[in-house]
Amino acid sequence: MHPDLEEVLFDEEQIKSIIQTLADRINHDYKDTECLMLVGILKGSFIFMSDLVRKLTVPVRLEFMSVSSYGSATTSSGVVRIDLDLKKPIDGKDVLIVEDIIDTGHTLKYLLESLGARKPKSLEVTTLLQKKEALKTDVTVKYVGVDIPLKFVIGYGLDYDERYRELPVIGVLRESVYKK
Numbered sequence: 321m322h323p324d325l326e327e328v329l330f331d332e333e334q335i336k337s338i339i340q341t342l343a344d345r346i347n348h349d350y351k352d353t354e355c356l357m358l359v360g361i362l363k364g365s366f367i368f369m370s371d372l373v374r375k376l377t378v379p380v381r382l383e384f385m386s387v388s389s390y391g392s393a394t395t396s397s398g399v400v401r402i403d404l405d406l407k408k409p410i411d412g413k414d415v416l417i418v419e420d421i422i423d424t425g426h427t428l429k430y431l432l433e434s435l436g437a438r439k440p441k442s443l444e445v446t447t448l449l450q451k452k453e454a455l456k457t458d459v460t461v462k463y464v465g466v467d468i469p470l471k472f473v474i475g476y477g478l479d480y481d482e483r484y485r486e487l488p489v490i491g492v493l494r495e496s497v498y499k500k
């Protein structure tokens with residue numbers, strides 16, 4: 321186990337199984353789509369997106385957006401800005417936002433408002449992790465991999481101060497790392 325981890329929440333096998341369950345639901349629900357546009361939110365979703373897409377059997381297109389939310393390294397403030405936007409219109413398309421984690425929900429609320437205003441045919445969200453108890457907004461997430469406790473997690477794309485994204489497992493960051 322990485323020395324900066326307090327505990328591992330999900331190992332590689334558990335992550336794989338969570339993603340397969342999500343993919344099964346998405347494949348079922350979008351079986352009649354002409355094309356599902358997956359919008360990965362950088363950077364955190366990059367590993368989840370790449371594993372999820374290989375389990376999908378419906379026709380897909382991949383797009384990415386990058387947003388920043390202001391705050392400290394472990395909390396977001398609610399002020400969100402688009403750094404990289406979609407290059408093409410999404411009107412009339414089935415759109416699925418792909419997130420690694422929903423925490424306060426501020427980032428997602430902003431994204432839903434921004435993308436919803438562009439008149440997609442449908443707009444839903446999948447997230448690998450959700451901290452239900454941390455939600456401060458009224459966002460609805462249809463495809464949630466797993467609910468996690470109120471702890472700061474890293475690995476499998478998730479960072480602390482741009483570190484640990486490469487860890488193959490998801491675990492809780494030791495408080496001593498960010499309370500130095």
Ligand SMILES: O=P(O)(O)OC[C@H]1O[C@H](OP(=O)(O)OP(=O)(O)O)[C@H](O)[C@@H]1O
Pocket residue numbers: 361362363364365387388389395396419420421422423424425426427428478479
């Ligand atoms: O629900 P919220 O409290 O808004 O937090 C969730 C957001 O925070 C993370 O991104 P972050 O801004 O850390 O950027 P990153 O994806 O580049 O790590 C995560 O990927 C979500 O986009």
Ligand code: HPA
Pocket residue numbers: 421422423471472473474478479480
């Ligand atoms: O627990 C978390 N870990 C990493 N990034 C995050 N962004 C919001 N919550 C988290």
